[in-house]
Amino acid sequence: MFSVIAQHQLQLDASTSDKALKLQLSQHLSQMPRRMDRLALLTLLLALPFRGQLKPGCGIYLAADYPSLANMYALLDTVVVQQQLPKPFEFVNSVSNAACFYAAQMLQLDGPNMFIGAGREPWQALAELAYADLHCNVVPEALLIRCLQGNNQLSGEAVQLRAGNWQPAQWQFSEFATAPR
Amino acid sequence: MTPVYLSQLQLQSALGGTLAQAASGYIQGKLPTLMSDNAALPGGYFAVDAPKQHLHNRLQQLLQSTLNAAELNAADCLLLVASTALDVSLLEQRLAQGEALSMAMLPAFDDFAASISATFNFAAIRIINTACTSAANALLYGQRMLQAGLYQRVLVLAFEPPGNITRTGFSALELTSHSGQYRPFHPQRDGLILGETYATVILSSTADKAPQAVLLGGYSACDTHNITTTAEDGSHIAAVMQQALQQTALQSSDVSLLKLHGTATAANDSAEYNGVMRVFNQPLPALTVLKPYLGHTLGACGLSELALLFAGLQQGALPALPYATAASLPFSPAPQHIAAQAVIMANFFGFGGNNASLLLRSC
Numbered sequence: 001m002f003s004v005i006a007q008h009q010l011q012l013d014a015s016t017s018d019k020a021l022k023l024q025l026s027q028h029l030s031q032m033p034r035r036m037d038r039l040a041l042l043t044l045l046l047a048l049p050f051r052g053q054l055k056p057g058c059g060i061y062l063a064a065d066y067p068s069l070a071n072m073y074a075l076l077d078t079v080v081v082q083q084q085l086p087k088p089f090e091f092v093n094s095v096s097n098a099a100c101f102y103a104a105q106m107l108q109l110d111g112p113n114m115f116i117g118a119g120r121e122p123w124q125a126l127a128e129l130a131y132a133d134l135h136c137n138v139v140p141e142a143l144l145i146r147c148l149q150g151n152n153q154l155s156g157e158a159v160q161l162r163a164g165n166w167q168p169a170q171w172q173f174s175e176f177a178t179a180p181r
Numbered sequence: 182m183t184p185v186y187l188s189q190l191q192l193q194s195a196l197g198g199t200l201a202q203a204a205s206g207y208i209q210g211k212l213p214t215l216m217s218d219n220a221a222l223p224g225g226y227f228a229v230d231a232p233k234q235h236l237h238n239r240l241q242q243l244l245q246s247t248l249n250a251a252e253l254n255a256a257d258c259l260l261l262v263a264s265t266a267l268d269v270s271l272l273e274q275r276l277a278q279g280e281a282l283s284m285a286m287l288p289a290f291d292d293f294a295a296s297i298s299a300t301f302n303f304a305a306i307r308i309i310n311t312a313c314t315s316a317a318n319a320l321l322y323g324q325r326m327l328q329a330g331l332y333q334r335v336l337v338l339a340f341e342p343p344g345n346i347t348r349t350g351f352s353a354l355e356l357t358s359h360s361g362q363y364r365p366f367h368p369q370r371d372g373l374i375l376g377e378t379y380a381t382v383i384l385s386s387t388a389d390k391a392p393q394a395v396l397l398g399g400y401s402a403c404d405t406h407n408i409t410t411t412a413e414d415g416s417h418i419a420a421v422m423q424q425a426l427q428q429t430a431l432q433s434s435d436v437s438l439l440k441l442h443g444t445a446t447a448a449n450d451s452a453e454y455n456g457v458m459r460v461f462n463q464p465l466p467a468l469t470v471l472k473p474y475l476g477h478t479l480g481a482c483g484l485s486e487l488a489l490l491f492a493g494l495q496q497g498a499l500p501a502l503p504y505a506t507a508a509s510l511p512f513s514p515a516p517q518h519i520a521a522q523a524v525i526m527a528n529f530f531g532f533g534g535n536n537a538s539l540l541l542r543s544c
Contacts, residue, residue: 060403065289072269072287079346080276085223091350092409095265095312097533104534105405110417113403113535114318117267117290117308125307132325136182138400138428150289 001131003164004179005141008049010042012154018070021045033102035089037068038154042147043099044106046158050143051107053160059112059139060100061126064147065119067096103145111139122146124171127161134163146173182398182428183328186544187320188390189251191243192488193379194475198231204492207474208516210500215361215374219345223352225361226343227376227476236268236342239379241300247336247381248301251390255301258383259332261323262308263315263339265480267293270344304332310480313442313531314401315339316380317483317539321399323384335384339481343377347479351375354409356446363473365443366450366508373444376476378485392544394491397431397524399539400424409532410448415455418536422460422526425538436466436540437523438499440490441510442530443470444477449530454509466526467519468512469499483529487541490527494519494543519543 012021021041026032028048036044043062066072071093078084092098097115104113112133118125123146130142140162147156159176168175195213196203217225234242248255268288276282294306311318316339323335341347351357351373358372384396402424404417411417426433439461442453457465471486478485493499498516505512519525527539 065291066287069284069287073282073284075346075350076272076276076282076287079349080273081282085349085353086346088350088353091346091353092532094346094350095310095532097311097535098408100311101403101405101408101533104403108405110402110405112401113311113533114322115310115533117293117310119289119291125305128326128329128331129307129322132322132329132331135329136325138325 001164001167003162003166004176004181005160005162006053007177008046008158010046010156014152014154016154029106033105036102037071037093038149039064039068039096039147040093040099040102042154042156043103043145046145046156047103047107047143050158050160054107054109054143055140057111057140058109059130059133059142060103060109061114061129061142062100062145063116063118063122063126064096065150067094069149119150121171123173127171130161182324183386184395184397185324185327185384185386186388186392187382187384187394187396188392189247189383190393190488190491191247191381192485193229193231194485195227195230195376196474198229200488200492203489204496207489207493208497208500212473213476222345222348224357226348227374228343229377236271237296240338240340243379243381244301244338247383251383253334253383255303258303258334258336259326260297260303260306261319261335261337262306263319263337263480263483264341265310265312265315266341266344266347269346270342273345311531311535312533313479313482314529314535314537315480315483317529317537318401320396320483320539321401321537324396324398327384327386337382337384337484339484340379341377341479341481343375348375358445363445363476364504365441365445365470365472366510367504368507368509370445370450372446373477376478378475378478378481380481380484380488382484382488393495394544395542397540397542398425398429399537400428401535401537404534404536406534408534411452411530411534411536413448413452413455415452415459418452418456418530419459421536422456422538425540429540431524431540433461435524436526438467438469438519438525440486440525440527441468441470442528443472445472453528457510465511467517468510487527491543
């Protein structure tokens, strides 16, 4: 089914500010996209180690437990509570594949780009999408990213996969992390 | 790609509470009535022409009727949910009724899946959000997962309720029509009108229950040009259409009908015009747009528009575009008869650089 090429994990203090996340990213990027929300920042930090490592046409498959929480709160407060028009960038970012877009832009990839809403058990869902694309020769390889913001978390994992013969038994990240290279 | 069959298409839209009602109105060229239900919100939208229902009740009834019509158990199907807003409108209603906003109120994506799992034991539920290509991607990935042997059947549920965030968001971006006329590719087009919709379809590798269309394949990819607009020279749109043709081993000359995305926004229509001109030789295939009849149904448009199109094709000729002679692309000023089994290309584009192109045949 798969061959695991590389993996990356990130566990941050949930109280880390967006400004600190931007600062961390800016140390690696010559040009920072503007007006990214917290989900996009976390996604980019998870994708960062894969820059220059991915084949053209690689697919990006992102799962998150929530849209960007602060962004969604601000939208509801502005639109429903205050009955004002939202800030355009807050609305655009609320379309959760905005994080995928920024990841594709940073990684200079123009292949398939999928976002799924999944918190508790995302790995089978992500891996099935990637497997379908690998099986149908739509992509040469796949980058799977999982972001967590709920329950006072700010963490995630990422895995680079190609077609191969290995299959996880329980669809846990730990299996991808320890799979034979 | 191995073709898959689309059956049990269901649609609730501004043209009617059922697909048959909508198709009947569509082939007569009937346009929906603009709904302005809230003076505090800018513009109007095309509301579903059926009694109002609680969102979760409506979705449950739609899923059940689809499963019943297909004589399938939920356990035999993967459920792919395609929507940009999911049930955020329910949270908006609670806030409008006076509940205080708090972070704890914000719903996790798993909460929506749990609301479906409480009634149905689908083999798995996946929530896809790639903006306005969500349903198109659900169809594509449904096909690929069937081809990969991961599931036996796929049920796609695509919907967009008229939430305040969505309505004000597009207004803040100055993408909504002020004239109240939805006219893609018209020189005086002035933006989109949102549409409410709820749609389902069953995908299977076998033609087991009166299929209405065949999905041959397609391609979906990310244009990193800009988060809200694709490259205006049409280069990425053209590349996606070319890849879709390549995936299905077809040539542009094989396409008999092109269903354009046609949002009626200045940038999107211009980019799509350029993309079409890059891919197709003259004369162009027959052209059609569906958004004037449904509104822009956002993440659901990949299914709602195809449901209306294929039901319309089964009932007769596609309606003439009232402003065909003024449009920037050569639409037909007369009703169009499309041959059975004709190859149809359907374009869907969205925020986040998502561009998708599907190739289908009517049954």
